Structures are given as C-alpha cells and as structure tokens.
Amino acid sequence: MGESLRAQTAIAGIGLSEFGEVAGWSHLELMAQSVVRALDDCGLKKSDIDGVFAMIEPTSLPVPAVCEYLRLQPKVMEGTMLGGSSFVNFLQWAALSITAGLCEVALITYGSNARSSKVRPGGFAAIPYETEYGARLVTSYALAAARHMHEYGTTREHLAEVAVAARGWAQKNPKAFVQDPLTIEDALSARMISDPLGLNDCCLITDGAGAVIMVSAERAINLPQQPTYLLGVAAEHSHQQIAQMADLTVTAAARSGPRAFEMAGISPKDVDVLELYDAFTINTLLFLEDLGFCKKGEGGPFLSGGRIAPGGDLPVNTNGGGLSCMHPGMYGIFTIIEAVEQLRGAAGDRQVANANIAIAHGNGGTLSIQVTSVLGGPDTV
Secondary structure: OOHHHOOOEEEEEEEEOOOEOOOOOOHHHHHHHHHHHHHHHHOOOHHHOOEEEEEEOOOOOHHHHHHHHHOOOOOEEEOOOEOEOHHHHHHHHHHHHHHOOOOOOEEEEEEEOHHHHOOOOOOOOOOHHHHOOOOOHHHHHHHHHHHHHHHHOOOHHHHHHHHHHHHHHHOOOOOOOOOOOOOHHHHHHOOEEEOOEEHHHEOOOOEEEEEEEEEEHHHHOOOOOOOEEEEEEEEEEOOOOHHHOOOOOOOOHHHHHHHHHHHHOOOHHHOOEEEEOOOEHHHHHHHHHHOOOOOOOOHHHHHOOOOOOOOOOOOEOOOOHHHHOOOOOOOHHHHHHHHHHHHHOOOHHHOOOOOOEEEEEEEEOOOOEEEEEEEEOHHHO
C-alpha cells in the first residue's frame, strides 16, 4: 500500500492567513481566511470539500468546530492530536482517503491566535513526572541540546548558526514577523532561557493559520496551479515524556525519514530544499542528522559557515521558519505551505533555484512524534 501512495495525490491549493500579531481576530476567523485563500488558489469551491483534517487552538473538538464555522458536512473527518506533526501526518491520511475513494477534496487546516489572545499554545496536559521538577517545554529541548553537546562537542555557536540562518531567510520574506539583523554574537549574548538555549534558540509565538487542499493527481492536472505531488510520507513515535526518550540525541526521524524516502524513491542527496520544524535550534540540528544529511554527531560542524543560510548549499527553512517567520503554537502545516511555494517557483526573493524535491518535516510533543513527507514538482512523476 505504501508504494501505491507515491504521486497518487497532489496539493492543489495553499493559503496563509495574515499572521504575526493580528489583533481582534479569533482563531476560527484566521483559519477561515486561510481556507478562503487556499480555495481561491486552486479554483475550487467550499462546497467541493468533502474531507476535513483539522487542528485548531484552543478547541477540544477541532474538526466539528472547523466544520461548523465553515458550514461543511464532510464524509471524512480526522483530528488526531500529534502536536506540531499533526498536519504532515494529515497528508498521509488525506492521501489514503482520496486514493480509497472516501473523499475527493481534502482540506487540511490549522489556526491559532496565541499571540494576540495571550494564551499559551500547544494544548498539552501536565505530565506528572516532569511537572514534579518544574519542567517546561523548553526544558526538554534544552536537555537534548545539552546531551548532544556532551556527547559530540556541539557548541552554542553551532546552534546559533541555525538561528542566524533562519533570520537570513526571514529577511528575504517580506511577511516574516522578525526581520532584524542577527549575528552569531547577538545570539550568544541574548538572555538565557533554559541552559544551553538562549532567546534566539527558541521559536516565536505568533498568530496565524494555514490551509492545504489535496486532490487526486489526475484532478490536480486540470486545476490552475502546478500540482505538488506527495511522493512519500511516514510517521514514527518514540516517547511522550522526555524522561522516557531512549537517547536524547536520536529522534524518531531516524526511522520516519528512511521510510518516506523509500516510498518516494529518493535519497537525501536528491533533496533541493528542506522545511524542518524548528521550535528550537536543536531541532534543526537533530533532524539534519536523523534524516541522513550528515552523520550522527556531525550536525554542529555541518551547520558551520552558513551552510543552511541563504547562499549556502543546503537551503533549510526558507521562509524564516518558526524561529523568525511565524509560530502560532503548532508549526507543521507551514512547513508544507513553504515547500509548495518553493516547488512552484513562487517564493520571490527567497526562491531556491531549480527546486524540484522538498522535505516538509513535522515534530510533535517533546521530540516525541516525527512525520516526514517528500513533496515533488511535475518532473518527479
């Protein structure tokens, strides 16, 4: 079944709401704006949507809330909460639903007004063991960073390369929320949040929403935009509590990546652009290692010299990522949208030349759930 999903479905439409700080807009209004823009992008009508794959904050029943607000009555509904990886995971289930004939037009969407409403995003219940020690979300990622430093000699300068690269891309994106210049020295001198992670090692909190419309590959050919094909996708889980992570330096991306690449029939050397879930700088380093772009333990030196920044040989998080563009609480859908922009050749000043294969990778929880998708342009099918 896995092999049969290759290029059977395509992303036909994408939409971003206004984002950053959007005062006076609810999470549902932002979501609806992104859906309207995605429908306009692909030339379909709201009444065409018969599959809804959604997560929205703060809402306990996300799919019914979205469907009620949009006045939809879909045949297929899915809202499994896997944190920020949920939306890349929805690509898998939307593709399966379309190829099985359960629905024809799938909407994947997310919205949050975390910044303007001043409500902490994420929807995580307290985890008893870790709560006893006063751990916060950032604490878990700081533990992973500290362990990588201990085992492999990784430095804060290496992590700063990730933040500086993201800012460099954001400066090419007129919509990015933060565009001030950032140097390695700036990042190292910023206030400490949870040692060894400083302010610039941590993602933004913004408002924002996104929407993706998926259809069969056959139908996509006849719609206005160049299709972006789903070539491969795989999900893997390793733990919930960071205390139960078997190795703080190895994520489940080490399993999801190879499976997605196998389905797509590619290897890391074939990838033109990577959109990685960068809630913290350590994420980017770990995912580059675990997805096979460098060996385990070599992520720090691999990042040095601006390799993933504009002008480097491996474009990563080309919109500015969660570190500098936007992060409303769960960032996964925005990895997909930016990958599509790049594969369409529609990314403006940040466009990667000859982009034909892109990775959109989602992370959920505390490095807990990893979902890797491989997306391709017309020349890949």
